[in-house]
Amino acid sequence: MxxxxxxxxxxxxxxxxxxxxxxxxxxxxxxxxxxxxxxxxxxxxxxxxxxxxxxxxxxxxxxxxxxxxxxxxxxxxxxxxxxxxxxxxxxxxxxxxxxxxxxxxxxxxxxxxxxxxxxxxxxxxxxxxxxxxxxGMDPGYSGDTEVIAALSLVTRARSVTVQEIFDYGNYDDYEFTGRSMGFGMSPEEGEPMLFLPGVITSMWSGPVRNLAAQLGVELDEIRQRVEPWYADSRIECTMCTVEPGQMAAARFAVEGLRDGRPIITMEHINRLTTAAAPEWDYPPDGHTGVHRVVVEGEPRVELNTHVWHPALDSTDAGCISTAARVVNxxxxxxxxxxxxxxxxxxxxxxxxxxxxx
CATH class of the missing domain: 3.40.50.720 (NAD(P)-binding Rossmann-like Domain)
Structure with a gap:
């Protein structure tokens, strides 16, 4: 024991x-x-x-x-x-x-x-x-365990995309997640911490480089991209209250490039309500969250991991799984x-x- x-x-x-x-x-x-x-x-x-x-x-x-x-x-x-x-x-x-x-x-x-x-x-x-x-879950599971499972099913891979797509509205963590992603901020307040140059790459470039090393490929460049989405109506949720003109969704990624195109991408799409950023990807089948890996290759492989709990929100279920990654x-x-x-x-x-x- x-x-x-x-x-x-x-x-x-x-x-x-x-x-x-x-x-x-x-x-x-x-x-x-x-x-x-x-x-x-x-x-x-x-x-x-x-x-x-x-x-x-x-x-x-x-x-x-x-x-x-x-x-x-x-x-x-x-x-x-x-x-x-x-x-x-x-x-x-x-x-x-x-x-x-x-x-x-x-x-x-x-x-x-x-x-x-x-x-x-x-x-x-x-x-x-x-x-x-x-x-943890991401960074963690989706970029180091789920992605390896997906890649093991192809004979050749042309690109790999790892995504977390989650509704964070019920996630009670404004102090770090909310502030760093800029939820509830207006453009006049400047860039949120996570969007500053080099911040996202500092957190996700390690997993990108690690996966490249495991694949045996050399990357020419690692870059980050960020995109905010601002609300057109008031949003009240556990994370925070968002007024019109303030950020209610964030999309960001770290990309590993070879020959000018991304071949390894680790991306987040996080909203505070399903009405936010309707043009961005959603979890499949009405789920509130997904950790997804898509391998474009022979054949194309898509793995979707959903966590769920009968008494808790999916963000809480995700926290249980995060804990499991180390307790186990x-x-x-x-x-x-x-x-x-x-x-x-x-x-x-x-x-x-x-x-x-």
Whole structure:
């Protein structure tokens, strides 16, 4: 049985916490919470379970290290505070504690990450003989697992497109997702953070380069493209309230080019209502979201992944799947050689062991 600490209880963290509590092969020994209203509460209360666990949340990282867990599931928002997140992860790694994370999406393709991010974490892994694995749904599953499955079905590929097409209206994450994508902003307010030159490529060029390397192709250029869509009427949703003239949909992509044309594309189309950007692609069959891979080749292959939950919105279901991408790999991470782990290092069968009990 692996001893596990859950770090954060937000949109993804509350689902990974619930999963850890439920699995008989994992033992929850600690929970980190940053906000005062969550510190000192039982873990069960923080993830909607009725039976108390006896594990009380704390903001004391030293106390969590003293518990000597095998692994920390780190789901705190890191992209808006990268140096602090690197420091927190490094403390655990240097103490010999493995980390499985959905944060710091630049590390989904760790061998292509920039030195400022990769080097200190590699040093921490070496100091503690520990391992770090970062993954999620997108970046993550659609660009490293679903896409490989699709490509395995063709004898020749001419281009690959990886898409997330989701209605984010019910996604309660304006602080990062909403602000960074520019939802609720007018053109006069300038470019949102995600649309600034180089930002999208910093987050998705690693997976594009990684896929190119796996395909054995050389890219001439990697570029980003962005496109906002502004509302013509008021929109009220969980994400935010949008007034006429403010952004209600965003389309952006990172493209890997060869001979002047994109051969690897990783694209997002995100709306706050189905009425937004009617000219852009929608999920098929009336779904509110899809992770899609299209391979133009011999033959043409299209894979569509839908996540659904009887009591939750599809964005919440997506957060469960994001958590699953790291929780399911905990045992393998704990047995892996020290260092930064890429998804291709993990046998796919190792990520399903322990799921049925």
């Amino acid at each position: 692996r001893r596990v600490v859950q770090f954060s209880t937000g949109n993804v963290g509350r689902h990974s916490l619930r999963a850890i509590i439920g699995r008989p092969d994992l033992e929850l020994v600690g929970v980190h919470a940053a906000s005062e209203d969550k510190i000192g509460r039982d873990a069960a209360e923080l993830c909607g379970l009725s039976e108390a666990t006896g594990v009380i949340s704390t903001d004391d990282i030293d106390a969590l290290i003293a518990l000597q867990p095998d692994c920390v599931v780190y789901t705190a928002q890191g992209e808006t505070r990268p140096m602090e997140a690197i420091g927190q992860m490094s403390r655990f790694l240097s103490a010999g504690i493995n980390v499985a994370s959905t944060s710091m999406v630049w590390l989904v393709a760790p061998h292509h990450a920039d030195d400022w991010l990769r080097v200190p974490l590699e040093a921490a892994c070496k100091a503690g003989t520990s391992s770090l694995y970062v993954n 790999a905990i045992d393998w991470i704990c047995r892996a050689p020290s260092g930064l782990i890429a998804v291709e290092d993990i046998p796919l069968s190792a990520t399903v062991r322990g799921l049925m009990w």
